Amino acid sequence: MEDQTADLASDGKLDLTSDPEPTSARSEPSLERYNPDPQRDNVRKKIAYWLLVILTFDVVGAFVLLGTQNFLGxxxxxxxxxxxxxxxxxxxxxxxxxxxxYATHGNKSGGDHTGK
Incomplete structure (x- = not known):
């Protein structure tokens, strides 16, 4: 890499008469097809986890209500x-x-889970 102070004249002014060398080569954009499967799987996991959390709150809440029903009337x-x-x-x-x-994961792996 070229010394950056070389563009400065002796009097401290910046010399813009020459084009600087590019610091990094440009890369061509990749033209890969978009695959939504990783994002789709993450969203499905999040939905399943949230439903498990809601189910846990339902069960715990039911036991709490049963345990405190005499106090709460x-x-x-x-x-x-x-x-x-x-x-x-x-x-x-x-x-x-x-x-x-699980049905979509079974179809991806190519396995036939119908028992035929």
Missing amino acids: IKTDDIRTLVELLFTPTVTLLGAVTGFY
Whole structure:
């Protein structure tokens, strides 16, 4: 690399009459096809993890409500109704996401999981 002080004249002024040498060669842009699979897998994992977190909160919350129902004055039937409203769709979504995740991975590997 050329000494950067060479462009300075003896009186301290910058000499811009010559073109500087490029410091790095330009690279050609790559023309690879976009593959959305890594991002898609990460999003599916995040959705599955969040559904697991929600399911954990549902279960822990149900046990906390059952343990404190005497202090809070809540009936067991009310807790059962609340758990059914929260637990059922969470388990259904988690099952659908898990099944879809493993079904797409089975298709990528080329394996036939239908038993035929």
